[in-house]
Amino acid sequence: MTKRYRRHADLRLTELDGEGLALHLGNRKYFTLSESGLVMLNALDKPCGLNELVEVLLAEYDVTPEKAGRSARHFLDECEQAGLVIVDEQA
Amino acid sequence: MTARLPLAWRLRAAASIAVIPPLLNVVSFARITGWLSGPHPPRRTDDRVDDEHLSKWVNRALRRAPGPWRHTCLRRATVLYYLLRRAGRQVELHIGVRRDDAGGVVAHAWLVQDGVPYLEANHARLASYRLIASLPDGSSAGRR
Numbered sequence: 001m002t003k004r005y006r007r008h009a010d011l012r013l014t015e016l017d018g019e020g021l022a023l024h025l026g027n028r029k030y031f032t033l034s035e036s037g038l039v040m041l042n043a044l045d046k047p048c049g050l051n052e053l054v055e056v057l058l059a060e061y062d063v064t065p066e067k068a069g070r071s072a073r074h075f076l077d078e079c080e081q082a083g084l085v086i087v088d089e090q091a
Numbered sequence: 092m093t094a095r096l097p098l099a100w101r102l103r104a105a106a107s108i109a110v111i112p113p114l115l116n117v118v119s120f121a122r123i124t125g126w127l128s129g130p131h132p133p134r135r136t137d138d139r140v141d142d143e144h145l146s147k148w149v150n151r152a153l154r155r156a157p158g159p160w161r162h163t164c165l166r167r168a169t170v171l172y173y174l175l176r177r178a179g180r181q182v183e184l185h186i187g188v189r190r191d192d193a194g195g196v197v198a199h200a201w202l203v204q205d206g207v208p209y210l211e212a213n214h215a216r217l218a219s220y221r222l223i224a225s226l227p228d229g230s231s232a233g234r235r
Contacts, residue, residue, distance in 0.1 A: 010121040012224040017190055023198075023223050026119035028165075030188070030196045 005053075005076055006088040007044040022084060031084065036061065040075055047088040050076065096148050100140045100174075107173055108152050112166040113159045127169065127184075128227045129176040136179035145178075146171060146210040168200035171210065172226065175202070182209055183227065187220025198223075 010026040013033075020038030022031040033041065036057060043056045050072055057068040079085040096104070114123060149170055153162035160166070165186075172184040183203045191197045199220055202209040208217050 010119055012186075014188065014221050014223040016188055016196070016221050021188060021196065021221075021223065023186070023188070025121040025224060028120065030198070032196075 002049055004047040004049045004088045005044055005080070005085045006047045007041055008084055008086055011041070011084055013038065013041055024083065027083070031082065036071065037075055040072065041079070041084070044085055096141070096144050097139050100145065100178075101148065103177070104145065104149055104170070104174055105152070107170050108149065108156065108160060111170050111173060112153075112156075115166065115169060116159055124226050124228060127173050127176070129173075134179060137177075140174075140178050142175060142178075142180065142210060145174060149174070165198075165200040168202055171202055180204065183225050185222055186224040187217065187222045189220045 008024065008026070010024055012023045012025060014021050014023075015038065018035075020033030020035065020041070022033055022041060023029075024031070039056060039060055040053055043053060048056075050069070053072040053076070054065060054068045057063065057072060058065060061068070063071075076085060080087070111127075149167060150162065153160065153167055153170070156162070168184050172182060175182045181204065184200060185203050186198060186200045188196055188198050199217070201211045201217060203225075208214045211217065
């Protein structure tokens, strides 16, 4: 089963003093993001699977695929729990 | 002679204050943006209402209101956004963020018309805010 994720429609993003910031218009909560977190949430404006997010990280940073995979997986889990991303479809 | 807000507009403003602030507490802001924004662009201009006067009326009412209706920048901006759009004004609602001295995030909501802050007491401080969201959706730089 492959999950595809996308950013919650109520989320708005910006950069602030070198950090990413996400505002959830639904619950009006703010979330601070790392640079890579902001990169991933930007990519999630359309449905993405884990592998696609890993590709995004590999294109942006000099990291191994294994590390990119762990980072992306951890980030998606945290974002899903916080309601920042939703599962768009499963195949 | 001090201009008064027409009765119809006072009633409309009172109803907006009664409904919008508690609605913001229970319904996602993003879900009511379409209703708040009204027709885009606004249909026709109502010249019976003076915007400054309306703003002062809303400010006073919110400052006297209890708990869930008490004045905040978001409640004020949202109520005025709704009312002014109904009056045919092409206003936008902006939400911006900045860091405070302790490194925390501070947000502010304000109105903009023709690219300039509108009915806002202190324009200068808005320069320190980074825009994160705007209504109507997609009207300005806040990324979705």
